[in-house]
Amino acid sequence: MRKIILAYLHELKCCTSDIGVMVFLLLVPLGYPLLYSYIYSHQVVREIPVAVVDHSQSNMSHAFTRNTDATPDVAVAYSCIDIPSARQLMEKDKVKGIIYIPQNFDSTIKNGEQAHVSIFCSMASFFYYKAILVACTEVSLSLNSHIQATQLARATTEEIKITTSPLPNEAIGLSNPTAGFANFIIPAILILVLQQVQLLGIGMRMGTEYEKNGGQYPSLGINRLLGRGAAYLTILLPVATYALCVVPHIFGLPQLADGTTLALFALPYLLACIFLAMTLGCIVHSRESAMLLFVFTSVPLLFLSGISWPGSSIPLFWKVFSYIFPSTPAINGFIAINNMGATLADVSFEYCVLWVQTAIYFAASIIIRK
């Protein structure tokens, strides 16, 4: 026990007196979430500029243009005489899409036939496509019911609705009702940052030791390993509390987590990360190489977690591979707990994986030092 406490105090002193290590264990996890939350603080893209090419120039086509402009997602920034001139605006990046209303738009509708509106979107971002498509679809649906109403002149509003839209539908967004980008990406980043700063901070600590010890790791027994682990945990507990509780609160992100559940879930995650970092530290041969080895893994790890590219579509090999890292179960578990108010029983799979990882990496960090 005495050995553990001595190792604990020694490591705590080493870490806190090493600015490089503290940058990763303290400064990065404090600042990084703020930066990301600030970048995405608007959550959604509004008023995407489009050009309208209206060859119909009828009341109906004007109504279509006006209503599209009135949607929150799209703004009609230009009105062009033909497609080439609209395309020029797109090439100059003045607009992200073109809405083309053909000459026969009005007459086909009046003849009781289908009229077609064409939209052309820049695929530089999916957000442009989605916004323009959704806005135009909504406008066409409301225009449709308006047209139908004029065709059924004598019916009441309710009768028209029953004929034209007998089976309406509603979409309900759970856990992120506005489909905001920050609500989606920040919880995953908060979790991932905690793992990455440990790989970097602890890796840097071990690289320094390797260098100072003449190209060799000092041999550590179980007691000293435990002491060190406890020292890292001491530093990380307040950091994790800040990242997982304070940051979502500041930026008004979803926060349905039950405190005890979250604490119980975060504990094995931090432990798994600490021992993973102490295991992987054995490939860090100099103070600086931790950064060369670990920083770039953040992007693949985010994708492997299934937050962006859905987990159900990740090939089996990568799925298995992704569970080498605590970030995968932790991101999925944290989102369920934080965004949907899941209990520990709901995330039992992720929870168990984290404890298994803790056990494996603890054993591994002992074995590599033998």
Added chain:
Amino acid sequence: MLRGLRRVVRRELRIIFSHRIYLFCTTAAPLLCFILFATLMDEGLPTGLPVAMVDADNTPLSQRITRRLDAMQQIDIVKQCADIGEATRAMRREDIYALYYIPRGTARRLIEGERPILSYYLNYSYLVAGSLTYRDMYITSLLANAAVGEATLTAQGATELQATNFVQPVVIETNALGNPWLSYAVYLNNTLFPGVVSLLIFILTAYSVTQEIKYRTGAKWLQAAGNNILVAVAGKLLPQTLLFSLTAIFYNIFLYKYLHYPLNTPLSDMIAASLLLIVASQSLGLFLASALPSPRWAMSIASLWGVVSFSISGFSFPIEGMSGSIEAATNLFPLRHYFMIYSNKALLGYPTAYSWVHYAALLTFCLLPLPLMKRLKYALKNYRYIE
């Protein structure tokens, strides 16, 4: 001068081949990422996303809707739930991304003219999965609505065509320019690949320059270059430029010739843009190493810059949706300019003239370290390494 350059290049090659980390950063790590991203997103667009069906009505109508939903490409009904509670629990356990609810009495109320509502619940915590399931569920609902409307009208004596025209007088036709099959892989990989390379360049450049300060070999390095800092820097970075260029040429051939991603400009244009990105990224790394000649700070800022590049270049979330000051700051990231050149040329096929600002910006990055060369020279001779 040329002799000095040769001497520094030879010295640098020795360093590169005696430290595995250099080949790891220039070749192994990027290749690993390319293979990972390409095979991970092999499908292009995710299909068969698991969803649940809550059919409380259980009539021929609701069964028809269920079949139609299950036939949608992006969706796979993996669960039939008795009630919403069971389905939302499955959603909390993350077994499903969405649930579709047909309330009890839907068919009966439809006949009675009561306009029953079809509802679907989406988990937007997984934005991509949520949006894709939304699209399929929305389309299925519209089709069900139209089918009922048309059936009523044909029963009243209208022809099928008349009924279709009446139910949907205005139709929207979409043309997704540059990526007509809406592939997420195309959308992401075109910027993820160069992003990984650019990130590794930032860090490796800062590392290789500041190592000379750490091991106090700066004087020797300068000496090999005939005490000319420009020769010293050029000789040090050129071998790395070459290695990264090979990686960049590889990913361009991989993306456009092997995976056949849309390319509306000659391949040489994208290779040229990639090479420009490499030199711009090296210059920014050198700039950081000269401004902050300490391994810790130069490499930390380089890491930060590289990682933030992915978010701020606007390929995942458009910069128009970011806070105003961030929108201006995007110009400080080489990846942003590369992304604009890529989307203007490879994706949309616009003439080069429309991207001149971004070429100019990348070239400006290359000039950035020049004013700091004196400072670097001084640091190499005099600075002490601090941990």
